[in-house]
Amino acid sequence: MSITVVGSIAYDTVKTPFGERQRMLGGAATHFALAASFFDQVRVVGPVGDDFGEPQLEVMRTRGTDLSDVERIAGGKTFFWQGEYGWDLNSRETHDTQLGVFEGFAPKLSQSSRDSEVLFLANIQPELQREVRAQLPDASFVALDSMNLWIDIARDSLVSAIETVDCVILNDAELRQLTGKPNLVSAAREVLSWKPAGAADGAADAAGAANATGAGPRGPSVIIAKQGEYGAALVTRESFFALPAYPLETVIDPTGAGDTFAGGFVGYVAANLAQPLSDELLRRAMAHASVLASFNVEEFGTERVQRLTRPEIDARLGELHAMTQFVAAA
Numbered sequence: 001m002s003i004t005v006v007g008s009i010a011y012d013t014v015k016t017p018f019g020e021r022q023r024m025l026g027g028a029a030t031h032f033a034l035a036a037s038f039f040d041q042v043r044v045v046g047p048v049g050d051d052f053g054e055p056q057l058e059v060m061r062t063r064g065t066d067l068s069d070v071e072r073i074a075g076g077k078t079f080f081w082q083g084e085y086g087w088d089l090n091s092r093e094t095h096d097t098q099l100g101v102f103e104g105f106a107p108k109l110s111q112s113s114r115d116s117e118v119l120f121l122a123n124i125q126p127e128l129q130r131e132v133r134a135q136l137p138d139a140s141f142v143a144l145d146s147m148n149l150w151i152d153i154a155r156d157s158l159v160s161a162i163e164t165v166d167c168v169i170l171n172d173a174e175l176r177q178l179t180g181k182p183n184l185v186s187a188a189r190e191v192l193s194w195k196p197a198g199a200a201d202g203a204a205d206a207a208g209a210a211n212a213t214g215a216g217p218r219g220p221s222v223i224i225a226k227q228g229e230y231g232a233a234l235v236t237r238e239s240f241f242a243l244p245a246y247p248l249e250t251v252i253d254p255t256g257a258g259d260t261f262a263g264g265f266v267g268y269v270a271a272n273l274a275q276p277l278s279d280e281l282l283r284r285a286m287a288h289a290s291v292l293a294s295f296n297v298e299e300f301g302t303e304r305v306q307r308l309t310r311p312e313i314d315a316r317l318g319e320l321h322a323m324t325q326f327v328a329a330a
């Protein structure tokens, strides 16, 4: 089984109160792949320019990620993003976004990428997300991430893309902006009501999503609202779950935390696709996601997660489990 991901592959210039890095390896698909590759085979789809280096490709190949569908565009420039964080790392300002080779990119997926049972539409133009989704009509579980830029300039296209996925992973502020609803639970409920024209009424519940192979798009049944250092919430039609972030004393660079979270979540679901998509499974996936994201922010860019090990993940998972337990009655 494998996971196909389309999203930015980037050079990032980042400034935080703890330092800065020029043109380091980044991109939503990159961070996602580094996390999801702990759980399953990842296949990355996307373009890079001829300014993209072999050492960066080597990092992306960590844990066996397949780059056959990473296309090098001759004469093109790799996606570039520049951002700066405020003193408590909770606010981020984007100084520059250059789509470069993503402008006008027409994805041509190999048969292996089209055969994946799981698809992640990482943050990139919604139009491109839709093109890739259309090439995996029978995927069992499809998740999507996006950001405020696309809500601002391509909302209709983004809504159409969301209608074709099972799971939406957004920052809580983005979920509010997307729906115009100030309350997070109502905002999630609104997105849960979206479905493609022609989909059966009352489409899939969460359990239906991963088990309805071949049924075509059903509309989202799992919504995740990321809340940065405060954790993340999970809303389905039947239930609600929330998990704090693993508490860290030292956070150096939050860039890619959201994509690493998504890699942990989607990777865990993909590795357990043989089981029904139960609440219990979704909650465990949230815990893995939270742990992966906590490692990502300890160093700049991909530095920490590229050398992370499974025993380190398991140890932190145990700690997160212990610190989120309580006894309901004396």
Ligand code: AMP
Binding pocket: 008, 010, 011, 012, 026, 027, 028, 080, 081, 097, 123, 124, 125, 147, 149, 254, 255, 256, 257, 258, 259, 260
């Ligand atoms: P995150 O911190 O999880 O929101 O993701 C940060 C990553 O997203 C960086 O590595 C950037 O390269 C990438 N990124 C920033 N802006 C965009 C954008 N407009 N479209 C796609 N990827 C982006």
